Amino acid sequence: MTSQGSAYGRFRRSLDRRLVVPALEAAGELERVTLADALELCELLAQADDDRFAPAARRWLIRFLEEVRPSIGEALIASAALSELAARPDSPVALETLGQLVEPG
Numbered sequence: 001m002t003s004q005g006s007a008y009g010r011f012r013r014s015l016d017r018r019l020v021v022p023a024l025e026a027a028g029e030l031e032r033v034t035l036a037d038a039l040e041l042c043e044l045l046a047q048a049d050d051d052r053f054a055p056a057a058r059r060w061l062i063r064f065l066e067e068v069r070p071s072i073g074e075a076l077i078a079s080a081a082l083s084e085l086a087a088r089p090d091s092p093v094a095l096e097t098l099g100q101l102v103e104p105g
Contacts, residue, residue: 015040020048035063036102042082043098046089057082064101074101 005013007029014023015037023041027033033041038060045053064070064078078101084094 039098039102046085
């Protein structure tokens with residue numbers, strides 16, 4: 001652990017402070033990024049109008065399909081919400097919808 005704390009701590013602080021590059025760097029140091037954390041990173045990339053959003057969103061959707069094993073309807077909702085996030089990064093509907101899809105239970 002560095003004087004700046006754990007990679008996960010740096011990752012969370014970077015997300016909270018809306019810092020794209022440090023968040024990506026810290027995420028790269030992590031053994032695993034949770035689906036919820038990966039979604040927050042996608043949201044940050046969308047809001048920063050970063051070209052890495054689309055590939056990150058595709059990777060997130062694949063992980064969502066594999067890990068959550070949603071119904072076809074839920075998969076379509078997730079895809080539509082990601083598309084909305086691309087078009088309107090601060091869309092409360094997209095953010096809330098995606099958040100609800102990754103909440104346990």
